[in-house]
Amino acid sequence: MSLSRRDFARASGLAAAGLLLPTGIAAAAADPWHEVPSILARICPPRICGKDYDVTAFGAKGDGLTKNTEAFQRAITACHRAGGGRVVVPAGTFLTGGIRLLSNVELHVSEGATVKFSTDPEDYLPLVLTRWEGTLCHNYQPFIYAFEQKNIAITGGGTLDGDAVNGKWASWGAGSTTLLRQWGEDGVPVEQRIMGPGKNMRPNMIQFFRCQNLLVEDVLIRNPAMWSLHFVFSRNITVRRIEIYSTNSQGDGVDLDSSSYAHVHDSKFNTNDDCVVLKSGRDADGRRVGIPSTHVVVERCKFSGRWGGITIGSEMSGGVSRVFCRDCEINAPDFPGRYPIKHALYVKTNQDRGGVIDGVHLRNVFGQNVEREVLFVSMYYQNGGTKGFFPRIDNLTIDRMRINGGRIAATFRGFPQQHVRNVRITSSAFTAIAEPNLIEHTDDLVFRNTTINGVVPA
Structure with missing residues (x-):
C-alpha cells in the first residue's frame, strides 16, 4: 500500500493519539x-x-494454628488511619481468613x-x-x-x-x-x-x-x-521479582483485566493454566462495560506451565491493545515447571466475545519444548461460538523469536467473515517443529528473515 505524505502524517498523528488505524x-x-x-x-x-505495624503487636500468632484474621485487619486499619506504612508479618506461619x-x-x-x-x-x-x-x-x-x-x-x-x-x-x-x-x-x-x-x-x-x-x-x-x-x-501496576506456583485448572498467574499501564518483569511462572494474561470481560457483560486492557509491558520473565506464556483472552470483549513482551524464556532448563508451555503466544477468542485485539508485540522470546503451537492465534476458541459478534485481531509482530521444539510453529485462524490482519514474523528461527503451519483467513501475513526447520516459510 502506498501512502501520500499527507496520509502518512495523518496516520502517524492517529497512532500517537492512541486510536485504532486501518491495517496497512x-x-x-x-x-x-x-x-x-x-x-x-x-x-x-x-x-x-x-512506621511499621507488626501483626504480632495486634495479637497475631505465627503458630500455624491460630486464626489471625481479626489481628491482620486491626493492624491494616491502624496503619491506614495513621496515614500509611508497613504492616509486617514476621517469620512464622500465620493462618488467616480474608485480608x-x-x-x-x-x-x-x-x-x-x-x-x-x-x-x-x-x-x-x-x-x-x-x-x-x-x-x-x-x-x-x-x-x-x-x-x-x-x-x-x-x-x-x-x-x-x-x-x-x-x-x-x-x-x-x-x-x-x-x-x-x-x-x-x-x-x-x-x-x-x-x-x-x-x-x-x-x-x-x-x-x-x-x-x-x-x-x-x-x-x-x-x-x-x-x-x-x-x-x-x-x-x-508493577509486578516484579515474584514467583507463582499454581495448582488447579483455573490457576492463572497474572491476569490484567480491563486494566492499563502495567509492568510485569523479572518474575517466574509455574502455572496450571496461563502465565501472564490480558482480559477485558466476557461476551455481553464485557461489551456492556467496554473497558479495554492496554499499555502493558512484560519482560525478563520465565514461563512454564500448562497453557500460554503470553495469553490474550478468551474473555476480551472490552478489547486489548498495546501489549509488549520481550526477553522472556519458555520452559527454561533451570525452571522446568510441572508442565511444558503449550503456546508461547496464545490468542483465543470467538464470535461470542466480539471486541478488538489491536497490537500484540513479542521480541526476543526464546525457549524450548513447546508442547503444541508456538504461536497460536485463533477465533475458534471453544468451537468458535454462535452469537455473531465477530472479534477483530489486528497488528501482531513477532521479532527475534528462537524456539527449539514444538508441534507447529504458527497457527493463525480467522473467520471467513472477519480475518486476522497484519502479522509480521521477523528475524526468527523455529527448530525441531513436527508439522507445517496452519493459516486460515489471515491477511498480510509476512515472514521475513525467518526459518522453520532451516527452511524459509512460503
Whole structure:
C-alpha cells in the first residue's frame, strides 16, 4: 500500500493519539516498540512512607494454628488511619481468613514468613463485588482484596499460601458458571448476581478492584483456589521479582483485566493454566462495560506451565491493545515447571466475545519444548461460538523469536467473515517443529528473515 505524505502524517498523528488505524496504515506509521519507553515512564510504583505495624503487636500468632484474621485487619486499619506504612508479618506461619487491604498500606511478608489462608469458605464472607472469569457478580472475597483503594503494596521474601489443595476449594470445580454467564448475557443487574454459599464459585487469590498505584514484589504466591494475581479496572501496576506456583485448572498467574499501564518483569511462572494474561470481560457483560486492557509491558520473565506464556483472552470483549513482551524464556532448563508451555503466544477468542485485539508485540522470546503451537492465534476458541459478534485481531509482530521444539510453529485462524490482519514474523528461527503451519483467513501475513526447520516459510 502506498501512502501520500499527507496520509502518512495523518496516520502517524492517529497512532500517537492512541486510536485504532486501518491495517496497512498502522504498520507503516511507526515501529510499535518506540512506544515502550513512554509507557514505562508512566508506570510508577507507590512509595509508601510511615512506621511499621507488626501483626504480632495486634495479637497475631505465627503458630500455624491460630486464626489471625481479626489481628491482620486491626493492624491494616491502624496503619491506614495513621496515614500509611508497613504492616509486617514476621517469620512464622500465620493462618488467616480474608485480608482487606486499604490505601497507603504495604503488606510486608518477611523472609521466613508464610501467610496461610483458611480453607473454610465462611472465612471469606461477606460477599464482595468481583469479576469472575469476565462476568461481574458478588462472590466470596478473594483471599487478599482491595476495592477502590490506591497506593498499595505487597512485598517481602515470604510466602502467600492459598492451601487450595486442601479443604473445600479442591472439590468445588468451576461451580455455578452456567448460571452466572446466563445472568451476564441477560443483563441481570449486578446487585442481583449473588453467588457465594451454595454456588461453589472459588475466589481468586489476590484481587485489586478499581485500584491504582499498585506494587507486588518478591513474594512467592502458591496454591491459589483460582487465579493468582488479578487486577480489575485498575491502573499503574508493577509486578516484579515474584514467583507463582499454581495448582488447579483455573490457576492463572497474572491476569490484567480491563486494566492499563502495567509492568510485569523479572518474575517466574509455574502455572496450571496461563502465565501472564490480558482480559477485558466476557461476551455481553464485557461489551456492556467496554473497558479495554492496554499499555502493558512484560519482560525478563520465565514461563512454564500448562497453557500460554503470553495469553490474550478468551474473555476480551472490552478489547486489548498495546501489549509488549520481550526477553522472556519458555520452559527454561533451570525452571522446568510441572508442565511444558503449550503456546508461547496464545490468542483465543470467538464470535461470542466480539471486541478488538489491536497490537500484540513479542521480541526476543526464546525457549524450548513447546508442547503444541508456538504461536497460536485463533477465533475458534471453544468451537468458535454462535452469537455473531465477530472479534477483530489486528497488528501482531513477532521479532527475534528462537524456539527449539514444538508441534507447529504458527497457527493463525480467522473467520471467513472477519480475518486476522497484519502479522509480521521477523528475524526468527523455529527448530525441531513436527508439522507445517496452519493459516486460515489471515491477511498480510509476512515472514521475513525467518526459518522453520532451516527452511524459509512460503
